[in-house]
Amino acid sequence: xxxxxxxxxxxxxxxxxxxxxxxxxxxxxxxxxxxxxxxxxxxxxxxxxxxxxxxxxxxxxxxxxxxxxxxxxxxxxxxxxxxxxxxxxxxxxxxxxxxxxxxxxxxxxxxxxxxxxxxxxxxxxxxxxxxxxxxxxxxxxxxxxxxxxxxxxxxxxxxxxxxxxxxxxxxxxxxxxxxxxxxxxxxxxxxxxxxxxxxxxxxxxxxxxxxxxxxxxxxxxxxxxxxxxxxxxxxxxxxxxxxxxxxxxxxxxxxxxxxxxxxxxxxxxxxxxxxxxxxxxxxxxxxxxxxxxxxxxxxxxxxxxxxxxxxxxxxxxxxxxxxxxxxxxxxxxxxxxxxxxxxxxxxx
Amino acid sequence: xxxxxxxxxxxxxxxxxxxxxxxxxxxxxxxxxxxxxxxxxxxxxxxxxxxxxxxxxxxxxxxxxxxxxxxxxxxxxxxxxxxxxxxxxxxxxxxxxxxxxxxxxxxxxxxxxxxxxxxxxxxxxxxxxxxxxxxxxxxxxxxxxxxxxxxxxxxxxxxxxxxxxxxxxxxxxxxxxxxxxxxxxxxxxxxxxxxxxxxxxxxxxxxxxxxxxxxxxxxxxxxxxxxxxxxxxxxxxxxxxxxxxxxxxxxxxxxxxxxxxxxxxxxxxxxxxxxxxxxxxxxxxxxxxxxxxxxxxxxxxxxxxxxxxxxxxxxxxxxxxxxxxxxxxxxxxxxxxxxxxxxxxxxx
Numbered sequence: 304x305x306x307x308x309x310x311x312x313x314x315x316x317x318x319x320x321x322x323x324x325x326x327x328x329x330x331x332x333x334x335x336x337x338x339x340x341x342x343x344x345x346x347x348x349x350x351x352x353x354x355x356x357x358x359x360x361x362x363x364x365x366x367x368x369x370x371x372x373x374x375x376x377x378x379x380x381x382x383x384x385x386x387x388x389x390x391x392x393x394x395x396x397x398x399x400x401x402x403x404x405x406x407x408x409x410x411x412x413x414x415x416x417x418x419x420x421x422x423x424x425x426x427x428x429x430x431x432x433x434x435x436x437x438x439x440x441x442x443x444x445x446x447x448x449x450x451x452x453x454x455x456x457x458x459x460x461x462x463x464x465x466x467x468x469x470x471x472x473x474x475x476x477x478x479x480x481x482x483x484x485x486x487x488x489x490x491x492x493x494x495x496x497x498x499x500x501x502x503x504x505x506x507x508x509x510x511x512x513x514x515x516x517x518x519x520x521x522x523x524x525x526x527x528x529x530x531x532x533x534x535x536x537x538x539x540x541x542x543x544x545x546x547x548x549x550x551x552x553x554x555x556x557x558x559x560x561x562x563x564x565x566x567x568x569x570x571x572x573x574x575x576x577x578x579x580x581x582x583x584x585x586x587x588x589x590x591x592x593x594x595x596x597x598x599x600x601x602x603x604x605x606x607x608x609x610x611x612x613x614x615x616x617x618x619x620x621x622x623x624x625x626x627x628x629x630x631x632x633x634x635x636x637x638x639x640x641x642x643x644x645x646x647x648x649x650x651x
Numbered sequence: 652x653x654x655x656x657x658x659x660x661x662x663x664x665x666x667x668x669x670x671x672x673x674x675x676x677x678x679x680x681x682x683x684x685x686x687x688x689x690x691x692x693x694x695x696x697x698x699x700x701x702x703x704x705x706x707x708x709x710x711x712x713x714x715x716x717x718x719x720x721x722x723x724x725x726x727x728x729x730x731x732x733x734x735x736x737x738x739x740x741x742x743x744x745x746x747x748x749x750x751x752x753x754x755x756x757x758x759x760x761x762x763x764x765x766x767x768x769x770x771x772x773x774x775x776x777x778x779x780x781x782x783x784x785x786x787x788x789x790x791x792x793x794x795x796x797x798x799x800x801x802x803x804x805x806x807x808x809x810x811x812x813x814x815x816x817x818x819x820x821x822x823x824x825x826x827x828x829x830x831x832x833x834x835x836x837x838x839x840x841x842x843x844x845x846x847x848x849x850x851x852x853x854x855x856x857x858x859x860x861x862x863x864x865x866x867x868x869x870x871x872x873x874x875x876x877x878x879x880x881x882x883x884x885x886x887x888x889x890x891x892x893x894x895x896x897x898x899x900x901x902x903x904x905x906x907x908x909x910x911x912x913x914x915x916x917x918x919x920x921x922x923x924x925x926x927x928x929x930x931x932x933x934x935x936x937x938x939x940x941x942x943x944x945x946x947x948x949x950x951x952x953x954x955x956x957x958x959x960x961x962x963x964x965x966x967x968x969x970x971x972x973x974x975x976x977x978x979x980x981x982x983x984x985x986x987x988x989x990x991x992x993x994x995x996x997x998x999x
Contacts, residue, residue: 305679305700306679308682310682312881313682313684313685313881313884314682315682316681316682320681321676324672325677328669328672330966331653331654331656333661333664333836333841333842333843334656334658334662334663334664335660335661335669336658336964336965337661337843338965357731368878369717369721369844369883369901370881371880372863372879372880372883373717373863373880375863376862376863400864402863405861405862406861406862429896471664473740486881488681488881493681494681494883494885495681495685495881495882495883495884495885496717496844496845496881496883496884496885496886497844513753513754514724514750514753514754515720515721515723515724515750531720532717532718532719532720532721533661533718533720533834533836533843533844534718534843534844535717535842535843535844535886536661536842536843536844537842537843537844538844538883569706599709607951616684617684617686642819
């Protein structure tokens with residue numbers, strides 16, 4: 304029986320992906336040279352589509368990487384000169400901090416699972432600040448006010464924003480940051496194996512030019528709508544198509560639906576006798592990856608959901624036996640969420 | 652009209668790939684978590700399958716990267732201590748040399764397009780030697796004797812072998828080298844976006860542990876049949892399936908067919924009034940990517956082939972207007988090559 308993947312990524316494919324894959328095979332997309340005009344058209348559709356969908360200003364550039372994990376490494380190599388400071392609300396924010404240290408930078412961090420930590424300014428010597436818009440491991444989500452606070456407290460530092468599992472379901476004002484990155488198997492509902500790195504001109508001015516995926520190498524090829532290496536051509540094709548589909552549906556529509564679906568689920572959780580949202584302060588509860596604190600009921604609830612064809616994500620790391628995580632991405636329909644809420648309500 | 656891609660990669664998909672893609676969608680492979688048991692089974696099928704198909708001894712490990720371009724960078728970071736030496740027969744061998752320099756190593760090179768250069772030993776201080784089994788840019792191919800010569804002249808240095816566009820169509824004795832790498836869109840006939848890095852224990856002993864795709868990080872996850880990042884899950888799935896298909900067909904059978912098909916084509920070229928093989932010495936003519944020196948006939952021949960549904964690859968770089976390149980991969984059937992030879996013979 305076909306299951307509905309509510310896992311926080313890889314997740315359910317966006318509902319148009321299978322059709323696009325069939326078209327791609329018919330049109331022999333996987334056989335195209337990455338130095339051909341046909342590829343350049345495909346690549347441009349994806350990069351232009353992303354800029355348009357996310358409302359990026361013209362001075363931003365869109366580069367293809369292979370994962371958000373690679374983005375941490377490239378940002379550490381390219382954009383952190385001496386020191387980075389990381390506001391950390393969970394495992395993924397911390398991994399960026401650890402990556403910066405691994406590449407010889409003096410990384411510092413402010414860390415909390417539940418509390419707001421953005422009042423404490425970054426060290427003066429830090430030249431880049433790392434933020435995670437949606438911490439997939441815990442379900443802690445930032446908002447526009449926090450971005451504004453961090454931006455105005457640090458006008459001279461670069462701000463790097465992890466938007467993995469946040470976009471396109473929530474609205475992010477990219478004018479408040481300098482660089483952002485995501486992988487496509489979360490909110491965009493695509494097969495894994497492609498990362499996207501967004502940078503503004505302040506980043507380009509600081510480029511260190513490390514290797515084939517350094518900013519200067521990426522730019523050299525991107526002006527031709529190409530990539531330094533043979534990339535995931537099929538992934539780039541599918542991304543361009545899905546971004547087009549989402550633009551047609553309307554990103555505001557899609558973001559309103561995200562709010563509607565998350566509100567439904569949080570209402571059920573707030574009134575449930577056995578389960579509660581892991582993030583205590585409603586302001587910071589993620590709209591796109593909802594973490595359920597289930598305690599001893601974890602396995603019971605997971606199995607209960609599975610009998611209804613709904614696959615929840617495991618709790619992250621040490622929370623494996625106590626949490627479940629529910630993705631609320633554009634591909635997850637209102638009907639799916641209404642069913643999910645129904646099934647959770649009946650779990651006693 | 653469906654074309655036959657004879658381009659040297661991306662190329663024609665292996666003829667079983669479309670079926671496997673359909674099965675993958677039916678089984679919801681792209682939605683699987685990369686931390687799930689189901690993924691570990693998929694990952695193991697690919698790595699075990701490669702070891703078996705290529706006849707790797709048990710002390711070798713198979714790691715997933717994203718491209719052969721990444722492999723150059725990782726080898727430069729992980730395995731070159733101070734100096735690498737590169738035997739270069741074209742653009743791809745040279746790119747590895749340039750990558751080593753870009754990452755601060757003292758790289759040296761011996762370079763020739765047509766001549767054998769392996770008699771000159773590497774500098775004493777070099778700790779790693781770079782070889783390209785099949786130089787895709789020119790169609791210069793090494794052989795078993797050359798590997799033996801280089802190995803016995805340099806028993807203490809690591810040897811890194813580029814097997815992009817060589818395997819599985821030609822037989823490579825991996826016991827004569829220490830590490831090798833390839834991308835899957837060439838001989839394996841898969842969509843681009845996945846690289847494979849093979850290393851023996853001597854490499855692991857030298858691991859520098861740079862970042863998430865450093866050898867120690869790769870190994871830490873590979874022992875669990877996982878990867879540090881969310882990888883190209885679909886690509887790994889398809890690789891495992893295609894390797895299984897090739898093993899069933901028999902790698903010797905597939906290599907004999909490669910010889911048969913390349914022999915057919917070289918006979919036609921040797922007797923052709925207008926076109927000749929670019930590589931002069933028959934000993935070094937590639938069996939897997941055949942470069943045609945066409946001079947002023949280049950565009951004419953390309954168009955002539957295209958009217959018969961056959962898509963040749965462009966000449967590499969500066970040879971763009973003078974060469975055509977023909978891939979001879981396992982997916983290209985004997986019938987396709989017989990047709991190709993026929994069409995070329997009729998070109999006057």
